[in-house]
Amino acid sequence: MAPLVYHLLLLSLLLPLCLAADPNGQYCSDSYNGGQIRSNINYVLSDLVAKASVGGGFAISSYGKGNNTIYGLAQCRGDVSEGDCSSCLTDAAKQLPVVCPGKSDARIWYDYCFMRYDTDNFIGQSDTSYALILINVENATNPEAFDKAVGKLMRKVEADAVVPGNGGLGREEAKFTPYITIYGLAQCTRDLQPLTCAQCLSAAVELFPDYCRFRKGCRVLYSSCTVRYEIYPFYFPLDGAVTSQGEYSKFIWHP
Numbered sequence: 424m425a426p427l428v429y430h431l432l433l434l435s436l437l438l439p440l441c442l443a444a445d446p447n448g449q450y451c452s453d454s455y456n457g458g459q460i461r462s463n464i465n466y467v468l469s470d471l472v473a474k475a476s477v478g479g480g481f482a483i484s485s486y487g488k489g490n491n492t493i494y495g496l497a498q499c500r501g502d503v504s505e506g507d508c509s510s511c512l513t514d515a516a517k518q519l520p521v522v523c524p525g526k527s528d529a530r531i532w533y534d535y536c537f538m539r540y541d542t543d544n545f546i547g548q549s550d551t552s553y554a555l556i557l558i559n560v561e562n563a564t565n566p567e568a569f570d571k572a573v574g575k576l577m578r579k580v581e582a583d584a585v586v587p588g589n590g591g592l593g594r595e596e597a598k599f600t601p602y603i604t605i606y607g608l609a610q611c612t613r614d615l616q617p618l619t620c621a622q623c624l625s626a627a628v629e630l631f632p633d634y635c636r637f638r639k640g641c642r643v644l645y646s647s648c649t650v651r652y653e654i655y656p657f658y659f660p661l662d663g664a665v666t667s668q669g670e671y672s673k674f675i676w677h678p
Contacts, residue, residue: 446515447644448555448673450530451523453542460527460542463487467495467540468516475499476509479590480536481613483546493527495540498612501592502659503535511536532644537612539646547614549623550646554676556630559640559669563654564603566637572599573607573631573652580607580650581624585617591648594658608658611648623648634674643676 455461466486474482480499487493497515499508515531515538523529530539532555539545563569576597583593591611599605609627611620627643627650635641642651651657655668 446518446522447532447534447557448675449519449522449532450528450553450646451526452528454525455527455542456525457491459487459491460493463491463493464520464527464540467493468519468538471495471497471538472509472512472516475512476505480505480508481590483614485544485546490542492544493540493542494544494546495538496546496612496614497536497538499536500534500608500658501590501610502594502608504659507535512538530646532649537644537646537649545646547616547619548647549615549619551623551626551648552678553646554627554630555644556634556674556676557642557644557671558635558674559638559653560672561639561669562637563639564600569599569605570632570637572597572605576605576607577609577628577631577650577652580609581621581628584609584611584624585621587617591615591620596656599654603654604656605652605654606656606658607650607652609648609650612646615647620648624650630676634676639669640671 463486467484470484471482475497482497484495485492497512511533515536519529519531519538528541576595579595580593583589584591591613593609596604596606609624611623627645627648630643640653
């Protein structure tokens with residue numbers, strides 16, 4: 424069986440099994456014309472699902488020739504299970520061409536995974552040109568002290584993420600009061616070198632004072648890294664029961 428036919432068949436078999444989930448957002452750019460790029464996108468998407476589902480939640484892929492080459496990347500959040508990872512990737516591969524029809528630069532963010540493809544080779548490059556920012560609409564109690572505690576926590580999380588062997592993932596928690604714990608997470612895509620990862624995370628955290636000041640929770644989603652803090656447990660293994668997440672506003676940062 425030809426490789427392209429095999430991957431299209433694999434994708435068609437995987438998609439109906441996915442769990443329905445709403446993405447946090449998507450980015451679509453650069454229109455294309457022609458069936459060859461569409462075929463190359465299909466190949467890359469199915470290849471990413473197949474590789475990342477059994478490859479520790481991360482994969483890169485490329486297919487095509489010349490200007491028709493498509494480059495792709497898929498990554499799950501480093502703390503999620505293999506089953507949740509596979510389901511998220513399958514859903515991402517299904518939805519990405521739907522939410523970005525006719526676009527050769529497409530990206531989609533979920534809670535558990537991220538997927539993108541492009542005609543430009545972005546592999547190994549930090550991309551901080553576009554961000555989704557999700558902000559809890561409620562202010563924290565004792566906000567000045569809370570923001571200081573968040574800053575201290577996120578510095579630890581950033582440092583954890585670049586430690587060799589951590590796969591670009593950092594997780595930490597800190598007691599703010601006897602009744603309030605702050606949870607922080609940072610993750611880079613695994614194609615980045617440690618220094619490039621650190622620079623991406625630093626750029627993401629630097630957006631907190633402008634968009635998330637005094638807020639109970641916030642996350643910045645770049646294409647190469649993400650940072651997040653909350654006052655409820657959101658990463659695995661869960662530290663107690665998950666409480667109400669509250670209401671969030673969404674902002675798009677695009678310089």
